[in-house]
Amino acid sequence: MTDFFKGIPDIKFEGPDSNNDFAFRHYNPDEVIMGKTMKDHLRFGAAYWHSFAWPGGDPFGGQTFDRPWFGNTLELAKMKADVAFEMFQILDVPYFCFHDADVRPEGANFAENTRNLDAVVDYFAQKMDDTGVKLLWGTANLFSHRRFMAGAATNPDPDVFAFSAATIKTCMDATIKLGGENYVLWGGREGYETLLNTDMGRERQQAGRMLQMVVDYKHKMGFKGAILIEPKPQEPTKHQYDYDVATVYGFLKDFGLEGEVQVNIEQGHAILAGHSFEHELALARELGIFGSIDMNRNDYQSGWDTDQFPNNVPEMALAYYEVLRAGGFTTGGTNFDAKLRRQSLDAEDLILAHVGGMDACAAGFKAAAAMLEAGTLEVARDDRYSGWDTAEGAALLSGDLSSIHDRVVAEDINPEPRSGRQERLENLVNRYL
């Protein structure tokens, strides 16, 4: 035991009337909703990087957090793991997620990185065994170190491609060893700053080939988890190749991988792309590539990726409505890829941020489940499209322009517009919040 969270109790469900900061008001892990516990529906995960590796910097200033485990030794990496698992247990989050660089000391070369990662993975395995906390996904950080400044798979230097491929292999090995349920690829530097120095054709081919290798390795190793791409439109590069769900789908189709790879959709990234979170979720569902979510919002005024804990229940309700319409999570879950504000220095800030995030998700999820069970929105939607369920409607889709033209003339088809009833539906949603 470390003393980092000293005095902070384990967080329990106390219900909406509780005045206790250190309690859940809405997240009741054992409550059964639509045939499953909330714990199994929401599948919460904590992100190692923001909570334990991020020093609190912004473009105008460096470290604000002063954590006793900051430093580049294996001993400190183990202290960091001790504190992280203590937080997972205080919150009773069933999962965590990590990048290699969050958890291991940075080595002088590839071999040292791998040795350090292996040592931490062994330490994690023991802690996971002791606590029952599981790995939602693992991933490789191919964006922070200066060697990746011009990309990982898409780098003009083949040595960086090689270093990246080898690093992905070690991170997939770590994920498999720890029983991870997914492997994530976020292409942080897979994009460009200026077309003047960029061969877009080559870079797309390199990225496609790397993804094919990842899929091949998954099958070679018998990994049953999902390979997930996390779309993001910009930041750190000016233009990223994984812009949004639609762009990722086009990319997967191009390389014949649409049946192999799904998406990890982050609310903040959806906002940056000019979409709503629910738009991205619904599109992924319709394309058959919905996998998992990173649950962190952006500030709507700032225009960059602020990675804040979710606290807007109406937004959560619409998001989980789409998750439920997709059939819920299978291997995926709700990962808080969220960080504290840089002035939130205290250990309790870290706990309360997660408590609030979990409660906001739970409240939104409950509203979503109630809306879906009541079925009112679905009845209204079905009714709006009911013309397509008639024989004439269905025949249109197998017709051709000439036959349709002849029918319109013969029957004097003259459509009357019908109300979209948006305000009624919005009022209806608000009744569940």
Ligand code: XUL
């Ligand atoms: C960056 C981001 C990453 C990915 C994992 O915006 O979301 O933390 O989730 O690499």
Ligand code: CO
């Ligand atoms: Co993310």
